[in-house]
Amino acid sequence: xxxxxxxxxxxxxxxxxxxxxxxxxxxxxxxxxxxxxxxxxxxxxxxxxxxxxxxxxxxxxxxxxxxxxxxxxxxxxxxxxxxxxxxxxxxxxxxxxxxxxxxxxxxxxxxxxxxxxxxxxxxxxxxxxxxxxxxxxxxxxxxxxxxxxxxxxxxxxxxxxxxxxxxxxxxxxxxxxxxxxxxxxxxxxxxxxxxxxxxxxxxxxxxxxxxxxxxxxxxxxxxxxxxxxxxxxxxxxxxxxxxxx
Amino acid sequence: xxxxxxxxxxxxxxxxxxxxxxxxxxxxxxxxxxxxxxxxxxxxxxxxxxxxxxxxxxxxxxxxxxxxxxxxxxxxxxxxxxxxxxxxxxxxxxxxxxxxxxxxxxxxxxxxxxxxxxxxxxxxxxxxxxxxxxxxxxxxxxxxxxxxxxxxxxxxxxxxxxxxxxxxxxxxxxxxxxxxxxxxxxxxxxxxxxxxxxxxxxxxxxxxxxxxxxxxxxxxxxxxxxxxxxxxxxxxxxxxxxxxx
DNA sequence: ATTAGTTAGACGCAATATGCATCTAAGTCA
DNA sequence: TGACTTAGATGCATATTGCGTCTAACTAAT
Numbered sequence: 001x002x003x004x005x006x007x008x009x010x011x012x013x014x015x016x017x018x019x020x021x022x023x024x025x026x027x028x029x030x031x032x033x034x035x036x037x038x039x040x041x042x043x044x045x046x047x048x049x050x051x052x053x054x055x056x057x058x059x060x061x062x063x064x065x066x067x068x069x070x071x072x073x074x075x076x077x078x079x080x081x082x083x084x085x086x087x088x089x090x091x092x093x094x095x096x097x098x099x100x101x102x103x104x105x106x107x108x109x110x111x112x113x114x115x116x117x118x119x120x121x122x123x124x125x126x127x128x129x130x131x132x133x134x135x136x137x138x139x140x141x142x143x144x145x146x147x148x149x150x151x152x153x154x155x156x157x158x159x160x161x162x163x164x165x166x167x168x169x170x171x172x173x174x175x176x177x178x179x180x181x182x183x184x185x186x187x188x189x190x191x192x193x194x195x196x197x198x199x200x201x202x203x204x205x206x207x208x209x210x211x212x213x214x215x216x217x218x219x220x221x222x223x224x225x226x227x228x229x230x231x232x233x234x235x236x237x238x239x240x241x242x243x244x245x
Numbered sequence: 246x247x248x249x250x251x252x253x254x255x256x257x258x259x260x261x262x263x264x265x266x267x268x269x270x271x272x273x274x275x276x277x278x279x280x281x282x283x284x285x286x287x288x289x290x291x292x293x294x295x296x297x298x299x300x301x302x303x304x305x306x307x308x309x310x311x312x313x314x315x316x317x318x319x320x321x322x323x324x325x326x327x328x329x330x331x332x333x334x335x336x337x338x339x340x341x342x343x344x345x346x347x348x349x350x351x352x353x354x355x356x357x358x359x360x361x362x363x364x365x366x367x368x369x370x371x372x373x374x375x376x377x378x379x380x381x382x383x384x385x386x387x388x389x390x391x392x393x394x395x396x397x398x399x400x401x402x403x404x405x406x407x408x409x410x411x412x413x414x415x416x417x418x419x420x421x422x423x424x425x426x427x428x429x430x431x432x433x434x435x436x437x438x439x440x441x442x443x444x445x446x447x448x449x450x451x452x453x454x455x456x457x458x459x460x461x462x463x464x465x466x467x468x469x470x471x472x473x474x475x476x477x478x479x480x481x482x483x484x485x486x487x488x489x490x
Numbered sequence: 491a492t493t494a495g496t497t498a499g500a501c502g503c504a505a506t507a508t509g510c511a512t513c514t515a516a517g518t519c520a
Numbered sequence: 521t522g523a524c525t526t527a528g529a530t531g532c533a534t535a536t537t538g539c540g541t542c543t544a545a546c547t548a549a550t
Contacts, residue, residue: 091305229524230526233527
């Protein structure tokens with residue numbers, strides 16, 4: 001680098017360091033629709049608004065470690081599918097100071113959501129939809145259990161837009177769908193997960209064939225219980241040799 | 246949060262802030278293989294090693310802005326396809342201090358690489374391959390123009406592993422292939438790009454059909470010049486209504 | 491001029507994957 | 521016992537894909 005280049009690129013403010021946080025998108029499929037865990041903010045800014053759980057990254061922990069720690073601290077969760085989502089670094093995204101947030105998303109079966117909600121105050125589930133004509137980066141629409149729109153703090157709606165798009169993109173070739181189901185599940189439940197994420201109905205026989213031909217499913221020989229009609233066979237996910245996801 | 250929770254999660258070291266940098270993966274396809282732009286480090290640590298160009302994020306610029314500024318400063322580049330790749334935040338990834346790096350990747354036609362190499366000293370092109378049985382997160386193998394393995398500074402080989410995998414993943418449904426080609430290109434050139442990224446040969450008639458049926462290609466009516474055989478038709482990319490990518 | 495060499499681009503066909511209607515199986519419940 | 525509901529299988533028409541081969545269009549050598 002020449003001296004000229006050096007002077008040109010030198011900027012004293014470059015040495016101020018931003019704060020770095022991790023925000024968590026804890027997703028599941030509840031009632032055939034994507035749902036996300038939110039916390040109600042107790043402080044300004046955005047006091048009383050709903051927000052994604054998150055916290056600062058400590059100086060001596062990796063980003064992944066921070067994500068897992070916050071999952072434990074904020075939602076009492078462990079042993080989830082966790083994946084880094086995207087890093088949000090617009091200058092004014094937090095009115096207090098410069099904060100860069102690394103978003104992670106975690107997937108869990110709907111059954112496990114109840115435990116998180118019971119363990120802590122101020123948590124809630126919200127339904128998540130992506131507007132049909134949504135361009136890249138468009139925010140998601142969040143609705144409370146009652147159905148009314150929920151304005152989120154900061155750029156968290158945008159983060160959720162990324163999350164649902166990532167989920168859609170990986171649905172066909174990765175195991176994300178299985179991370180949203182219990183260990184044993186029926187083909188119908190698997191199809192429900194796919195339909196909820198893609199936001200459209202799928203053809204039953206075609207879906208069955210595709211899933212079974214892929215070799216990802218192991219029939220257990222057992223059948224679901226409690227159904228008031230013919231019980232479906234239970235399958236397990238076969239995680240064999242899929243280096244990627 | 247209860248007082249107990251607060252005390253439990255309180256950590257004085259949490260308030261030390263990490264430094265945040267942007268690292269650039271400037272990729273193209275050169276000679277039917279993926280290539281990446283590297284700079285030779287002038288300072289410790291990893292002095293004389295090859296590394297990705299990068300720099301600190303200023304306190305008053307967004308991550309995207311930082312990526313574009315560094316593209317200009319380090320490689321004299323503008324008007325490229327640029328996309329955030331992944332954020333690397335292992336604790337010891339830089340031996341000097343805690344640095345979290347947001348990797349971006351930028352794609353450009355091979356022809357434009359020459360300008361970058363000429364504009365600045367200490368830049369080089371390196372060929373990039375991903376080992377066949379590479380698991381998620383596995384580093385890429387980097388070779389100099391002469392063909393010998395090139396050890397990279399920091400975790401930059403790992404970053405390149407992510408880059409090539411991202412490229413592969415998006416090849417089929419996004420416009421990344423077109424970002425690697427000049428404005429007008431032949432179907433053969435497009436197929437070369439696909440083959441280089443996927444690391445395997447593709448069937449010509451099938452590839453033609455798939456590309457033409459997709460409606461992304463506009464025939465220009467013109468033909469390539471300079472070939473010592475039948476000249477192929479030149480096509481343009483049709484960027485119409487693809488909200489995503 | 492003619493011909494050999496090379497790649498572009500079209501064509502045909504078998505194999506595979508997909509969409510969809512319909513049929514039978516296996517439960518519950520009145 | 522029969523109505524009802526969903527699971528799961530089957531058959532078939534319709535894309536989609538892989539792949540060998542044929543012709544077209546150009547250069548360069550003879």
